[in-house]
């Protein structure tokens with residue numbers, strides 16, 4: 624990481640955000656900044672997937688595909704790092720905690736058995752586990768397969784970020800209050816500078832989304848939050 628004094632004032636760049644202009648040190652460059660697209664899989668965003676089989680709505684998670692696509696295209700064009708994540712379990716279920724298996728089965732969307740319209744829920748290789756085609760990763764973009772909510776737990780995400788000198792993380796994806804928040808909190812504790820794009824993430828319950836965004840916007844505890852338009856303006 625650079626220190627504040629390393630960056631000449633004239634080359635500092637900030638995104639308008641709450642509760643402070645982001646990143647804290649103004650060191651916003653394609654080389655040290657990654658877009659994280661979290662769990663934009665059919666299981667969370669589409670009919671017949673995990674969330675739908677639990678009897679929960681997917682309207683809000685589906686609706687953030689388009690805003691994420693705009694940011695993805697702009698950051699690809701700008702040469703920023705792009706990293707995708709997928710939540711899912713090994714087909715042999717060796718990485719599936721009994722607690723999670725029990726809860727999913729109880730909710731009506733068993734993991735690793737009893738296929739639904741998009742195959743077995745949250746199971747690697749199944750149709751529901753695939754990333755939605757609008758946001759399909761390019762061949763050179765790392766995809767982090769994660770068994771948990773947080774993208775740092777039991778993955779090589781931290782190693783990849785450090786190998787590439789990435790300090791700043793822009794958060795998009797689903798769901799705001801579960802996997803996005805868990806990953807943002809994990810990243811914050813590891814010293815990464817986090818920006819949440821509030822129109823590029825969604826929760827099952829809009830009130831829970833609002834509170835999760837509020838937590839990031841208020842008090843500068845985990846980082847900052849903004850709308851994608853402000854990020855796009857800053858990197859244009």
Ligand code: TIU
Pocket residue numbers: 661662667710772797798799801802803827
């Ligand atoms: N990706 C993610 O957020 N996993 C979840 O289980 N989310 C729920 O909202 N349940």
